[in-house]
Amino acid sequence: MKKILVLLVFLLLNAHGIVEDRSISLQDAINLALSTNPQIRISILDVEISKNDIKTASKLQNPSIGTFHNIGSTATGNPQQIGVDYTIELLKRGKRKKQAQSKVLSNIDNHKYQEQMLILEVKKAYINLLLKKTNLRIVQEQKELSKELLNTINSEVDKGIIPKTEAIQAKIDYNRNLMYARIAKSEVIYAQNAFNTILNSSDINYDTKEDFLTDNYQKLLTINPKQELSFEKIKNYTLSNRYDLKALKQEVETSKLNLETTKSSLIPDIELQGGYGYLTKGISDTNTYTQGAYAGVNITNIPLFYNYKPEINNAKYEIEKAQLRYKDLEIDIIRNITDAYEKYTIAKNNLNFYNEELLPNSKELLETSKKSLDRKEIDLTSFLVSKKLYLELILGYNETLGEYYTSYAELLGTMCAWDLEVENI
Numbered sequence: 001m002k003k004i005l006v007l008l009v010f011l012l013l014n015a016h017g018i019v020e021d022r023s024i025s026l027q028d029a030i031n032l033a034l035s036t037n038p039q040i041r042i043s044i045l046d047v048e049i050s051k052n053d054i055k056t057a058s059k060l061q062n063p064s065i066g067t068f069h070n071i072g073s074t075a076t077g078n079p080q081q082i083g084v085d086y087t088i089e090l091l092k093r094g095k096r097k098k099q100a101q102s103k104v105l106s107n108i109d110n111h112k113y114q115e116q117m118l119i120l121e122v123k124k125a126y127i128n129l130l131l132k133k134t135n136l137r138i139v140q141e142q143k144e145l146s147k148e149l150l151n152t153i154n155s156e157v158d159k160g161i162i163p164k165t166e167a168i169q170a171k172i173d174y175n176r177n178l179m180y181a182r183i184a185k186s187e188v189i190y191a192q193n194a195f196n197t198i199l200n201s202s203d204i205n206y207d208t209k210e211d212f213l214t215d216n217y218q219k220l221l222t223i224n225p226k227q228e229l230s231f232e233k234i235k236n237y238t239l240s241n242r243y244d245l246k247a248l249k250q251e252v253e254t255s256k257l258n259l260e261t262t263k264s265s266l267i268p269d270i271e272l273q274g275g276y277g278y279l280t281k282g283i284s285d286t287n288t289y290t291q292g293a294y295a296g297v298n299i300t301n302i303p304l305f306y307n308y309k310p311e312i313n314n315a316k317y318e319i320e321k322a323q324l325r326y327k328d329l330e331i332d333i334i335r336n337i338t339d340a341y342e343k344y345t346i347a348k349n350n351l352n353f354y355n356e357e358l359l360p361n362s363k364e365l366l367e368t369s370k371k372s373l374d375r376k377e378i379d380l381t382s383f384l385v386s387k388k389l390y391l392e393l394i395l396g397y398n399e400t401l402g403e404y405y406t407s408y409a410e411l412l413g414t415m416c417a418w419d420l421e422v423e424n425i
Contacts (some may be wrong), residue, residue, distance in 0.1 A: 006158045025209045026126050029199060033122045034115060035387045036200040043111035050104045058095035059424045061087045074282045076323055079290075083275015087300060096251045099257040106250040113416065115241035117200075120413030122408050125198050126208060127220070129191040131402035134212040136184035138394050142387070143181045146174040153380065166380045173384055177336075213401050215355075222408045223420060231341050238415045240338045242271040245333060248326040255322045259315040271298040333414075340414040351404045366390040 006167055068081040156162045191329035196206050209220070217224055239245065279284065284290050369386035372378045404412040412420070 007339065020204045021204055022204050023209045024206045026123065029126055029195075029206065030122050032201075032206075033199050034116055037118055038200070040114055040118060043114045044105070046308040047104065047111055048109045048408045050075070050100065050107045053103065054097060054100040057100040057178070057296065058209060061089065070283075077279075077283065077285050079277035079279050079292075081275055081277045083273060083294065086272045088270045088272065090269060092261070092267065095261040095264050099261050101249060102257055103255040104248045106254060106270065109243045109247035109250060113247065116243060116416045117376050117414055119418075121198050123413075125191070127183060127193045127213075127402055127409065129188070130208050130210055130213050130220075131398060132184065132188045132191040133208065134398050134402075135180065136188050136406040137212055138391070138398070139177060139180040139184045142391055143174070143177040145208055145387070146170070162180045162251055162380075167330045169298050169380055169384060173387070176247075189206035196266045213336050213398055213405075215401070220405055221419065222405055225351050225404060229341070229420070231338075234341060234411075234415060235334065237417070238333060239330065242416045243331055244416075245326070245329055248329055251327055252319065254320040255315070255319040257310070260321060262308065262315040265301075265311065266303045268302045271300045272296075273298065280401075337411075337414050340407070340411045344404075344411045345408040347400065347404040350400045354400055358393055361396060362390050362393040 064085040066083060066085065068083075068175040069075075070078045070218055071081065150167075150170040150173075153162065153167045157164050157167045192205070192207060195208075196204075199206055205212065273294075277292050277294050279285075279290040281287055281289055309372065365386055369383050412418070
């Protein structure tokens with residue numbers, strides 16, 4: 001009976017899927033996403049396909065084998081033949097091969113760009129989950145503090161020390177923090193689902209290795225907010241290293257090579273012919289077996305009736321289109337890097353302001369207010385005002401810290417950089 005129960009439990013668990021909870025660092029999350037994301041895999045396959053296209057572009061023409069037989073009276077005095085035809089393309093294979101090689105370089109840059117964008121999404125999702133967990137921790141702490149305060153106030157009301165209105169205020173404060181905690185918990189769940197979606201995980205429920213946001217910037221792959229970054233250096237680096245811009249620049253070169261390939265259609269090809277001919281006794285004029293060889297050369301694909309002008313014009317248009325796309329993307333990148341730098345700078349300045357001005361006194365304010373309330377130096381309303389201000393300051397700090405991490409990740413993503421060499425940027 002025990003074995004049957006164990007089997008039933010096993011089947012029930014597997015019917016719904018076993019989900020494993022596992023913590024993961026930011027770097028490991030990036031590595032996991034790069035290995036599981038289907039779009040990254042597709043971009044790798046695009047590179048492999050384009051590499052095979054090089055071989056296709058430089059392929060040789062296959063020969064043709066044919067026979068020629070005369071039948072009946074026409075066979076008398078005319079040889080039977082078997083031979084080979086082979087077409088040689090002139091000045092075409094090399095152009096096609098260069099075009100295919102250029103496409104490989106473009107696909108490699110596209111693959112690297114897809115990787116950078118995925119890394120950006122992983123960083124943002126990881127930081128967002130950490131932020132939501134931190135907010136939940138703070139409001140839960142405030143909820144417990146409100147609960148303790150409510151119990152104390154109720155005790156004093158029962159003793160007739162303070163009026164019942166203060167108990168009502170304390171209960172409202174507790175219920176408000178209880179609601180905040182429930183909202184914060186749901187936000188954690190949503191953020192974790194979004195994080196696991198990016199990791200493409202269905203059987204493992206991944207969570208951040210850290211429990212809350214800290215100022216350990218190195219652990220979260222971020223530089224210290226005290227560092228100053230040069231916008232001009234960042235812009236120049238971005239225009240030189242954006243993989244999607246490189247890919248479009250390579251597409252311009254590919255379209256130019258395509259024009260050369262298309263123009264090569266005007267060059268005729270050479271067809272070589274050779275084979276074996278023979279006359280049997282029955283059809284030979286001399287009543288003897290006669291044999292020999294034949295050879296011939298033909299010029300084929302002569303652009304006499306069709307000169308490929310539409311194809312050539314279209315190839316020129318493709319060059320112009322590629323150049324326009326490149327210029328348009330370059331302008332977009334300059335705008336995007338300007339926005340990313342401004343957002344990072346604002347987040348950095350706000351974080352420094354919190355660290356230098358707002359945070360040092362916020363906790364002291366709450367502790368002093370609590371002591372003053374205990375000594376009856378202030379009323380409950382004044383304490384609740386201080387408590388609310390403290391909560392707003394801490395939550396605001398966490399939002400600013402999260403914005404700093406996110407804006408830095410977006411700056412790196414816009415630059416297509418893995419990290420910033422501070423001494424060079």
